[in-house]
């Protein structure tokens with residue numbers, strides 16, 4: 171049995187279904203993300219694990235123990251909220267000490283543990299401050315210290331970065347991941363930001379409308395998305411419409427206009443001859459050549475827009491009636507293209523993913 | 527920092543204040559008259575009727591009866607009102623808005639209706655509490671509790687429930703989480719509500735008219751009964767004491783609330 175197990179968990183609010191038939195297995199020490207658009211049931215899932223929401227059906231096990239009916243205080247789970255929920259009438263010290271006081275630890279030990287926690291999150295010297303005297307990033311650190319100091323079995327984070335500005339967000343992303351790694355705590359992270367999920371997670375569950383669509387490592391989710399929805403939700407994607415002209419195991423030939431390109435099938439997807447499909451190609455996987463190159467191009471197009479972004483140059487390529495975004499590293503050995511240039515379009519066979 | 531208020535608004539505001547405060551001034555000055563009768567403007571100023579009030583068995587006992595009744599009402603209204611406000615804020619069910627309106631209805635209904643309804647109910651039900659302090663107490667609680675529900679409800683509306691959830695998952699039982707987290711954050715609303723309940727009960731007239739016993743009357747009823755037969759200024763003197771009590775309790779609450787704020791700031 172896994173460390174955390176959701177078995178056929180669902181949650182209904184009146185007639186609306188927030189979470190449906192959810193099965194999740196999370197391993198000890200894992201950094202697991204729930205990723206999905208707003209309202210897909212991420213927070214509800216997290217709150218069922220924390221004990222704030224009672225599941226309509228199903229059971230939750232943590233470390234072999236059925237916690238489904240336990241109140242939050244009996245679960246040994248730490249949660250960091252989106253708004254941090256720092257107790258406004260208490261100092262930073264009393265905030266962090268709260269869980270230890272509830273556990274009736276002797277005062278000397280509490281002081282020692284709080285000091286250690288403050289040092290761990292880099293907030294030594296702030297113990298006398300109140301919530302209103304802290305910046306967003308500092309509140310974040312206090313909220314994390316308050317949870318880590320009780321050494322819970324599981325750490326839950328519900329969109330902890332969404333209240334911070336972009337620069338802080340980048341910084342805290344790595345900081346949280348580092349703390350998590352050094353403490354080694356099983357962590358479930360809720361976000362609707364795919365870059366956070368890709369950067370931090372060991373595994374990601376992509377959710378939509380209360381259901382898990384795919385579970386996998388960041389590489390699997392990004393490179394072998396199970397559906398068009400996931401492909402479009404995670405990262406930037408080109409979905410080219412075409413028709414299957416041949417299937418050979420997991421490799422398919424796809425006809426796009428007059429050209430035939432190859433792509434592969436992922437997950438449990440299957441297609442048949444002459445089926446309309448979409449071919450997913452990430453912008454950075456595509457190579458472009460001026461049309462007078464020696465290679466025999468399969469696919470050709472016209473540059474309809476160039477966007478210079480410093481480290482990369484982006485091109486919009488018109489292929490018949492379809493658009494393709496291409497991202498090329500800004501290096502002297504790669505060709506620089508202009509509007510209306512005719513180009514040949516290439517990608518490696520495994521970079522094209524066929525989506526039924 | 528300085529905010530310019532347009533002149534017409536300022537004039538209107540001052541006129542409004544004068545209009546509201548004038549009756550109080552009338553009562554205070556009338557109570558300080560040297561004359562035999564309740565008149566305005568007063569005939570000269572003296573403490574004659576204030577002293578008469580302090581020596582009047584009838585008024586003093588009414589004053590302390592009202593004070594006792596208001597305290598008793600305050601205690602129960604504060605507890606009931608806080609509980610009701612918590613329930614209304616935390617539960618989700620169809621008809622919650624209707625229940626809220628029902629809880630607040632005693633304030634909107636004419637006091638005469640509430641008073642008469644209770645009187646009729648106490649008589650008809652044969653509970654034996656019509657025209658006793660217990661029946662009067664119930665009437666006052668009914669009338670004051672909505673104010674507590676209102677103020678506590680307002681402070682709960684700005685209270686972030688995730689604070690309570692954070693406390694729970696840090697190991698606090700529901701009671702502990704309420705006592706250590708929710709209560710301190712809504713304490714100002716509870717305090718304001720209880721002072722409201724006290725003042726409302728102390729000044730209550732219509733409900734008292736139906737429910738008070740002839741030998742133990744609250745101050746407003748005593749003043750009314752006295753003024754019906756003789757137009758003596760000691761009623762106004764009693765009014766001075768009532769006004770003083772109300773102002774004192776408001777100032778006291780303000781002080782308490784501000785002192786707490788001040789302490790928090792200095793600590794940090």
Ligand SMILES: Nc1ncnc2c1ncn2[C@@H]1O[C@H](COP(=O)(O)OP(=O)(O)OP(=O)(O)O)[C@@H](O)[C@H]1O
Pocket residue numbers: 183186187188206207208209210211212213214215362
């Ligand atoms: N207490 C509740 N009562 C009724 N409906 C609720 C409640 N909590 C959540 N829902 C509904 O359940 C669905 C899932 O909500 P949830 O908060 O889990 O979404 P989420 O994925 O966390 O979204 P977001 O990214 O916006 O936070 C939504 O449609 C929401 O309206």
Ligand SMILES: [Mg+2]
Pocket residue numbers: 212213214328
């Ligand atoms: Mg959410």
